[in-house]
Amino acid sequence: MIRYPIDVATRVSPNLSALIESQVNDPDAEQPVTLASVRAFITGLLPASLNEAERLHHFDIDVSLLDELDALIEEFGEDALAIDFAQSSASESLSRLIDVVMNDENRENPPTLETIKEAIVSGLSARLVGDGVLEDDEDDALLAEIERLIRRYGADSPAEEFIRYE
Template identity: 50%
Template sequence: MPIRHSMDASTRASAGLAALIEKLVNDPDREPPESLGEVRELLRAKSRDRQTEFLHPQDRESLLVELDGLIEELGEEAASYELVGAKAGEALSRVIEAAMDDTALPEEPTLGAVREAMLGGLAARLVGDGAIDEDDDAALLAEIDELIRRFGANAPAEPFVRFE
């Protein structure tokens, strides 16, 4: 399982690298890469010009060089989706926070576990508590389904919480 970092990793990657990772994560023909190491292997496999792997570190135009720097800083097992910068909306963030506080769920719930909890009554409880709007229920399921489609059901839910 990829290691999570306390800093906002999405601010560490260039727009080009974040877009490439998002494209890999959203590719319906493959399993999304979970770690930076997996992204690097996919980039190496796709690279026609293998010399780009050996560019001088000052050449920030190379995605492989940038990725190598991030791997050196964050580790090969750092979660690739954290570089994309996707965040849940305000209401879904409340649901995820409630799931994280729910003793019936794992200490660090995944997106899939949050979805199951929503279907199992968590969303209804939050509506009853006034934490989320009743009209948001269908939209919340669509939003978490989209996050699951993009990042996988096993992705930890906490990095997607929007703090505002």
């Protein structure tokens, strides 16, 4: 697996990142998902009877998205794993939970993703729903979300790196 000297995901727009993430998480997608397969997915959404420029304009697909993807393909190659270009950050709900754990005055070390998972399993998310910090429906997806982050980045990754506030 190629490791880039920079975090290439920081160079990807949120829209392209979301599209890449949807393709990577698609259970029917060919594995591994590459930049070329993401491009093929985008162009495959459009009728073949139109040329590419007409298809993009006609269906209001943001041309800059395809341009951005083409620039990544030119720089990193069409066989580059798409997952490396998806920005991963916690949802707003998980970000709030991470923030609560980070600011726990009884904590000696910065929390890892595994620490956050343990907090969720131990009932912290339910307590935050009770305190009004999280909505009841936000609680349900937190465990699956933290487990996805752990699978991708490892249990020992600092949780603070994934905080996102909108």
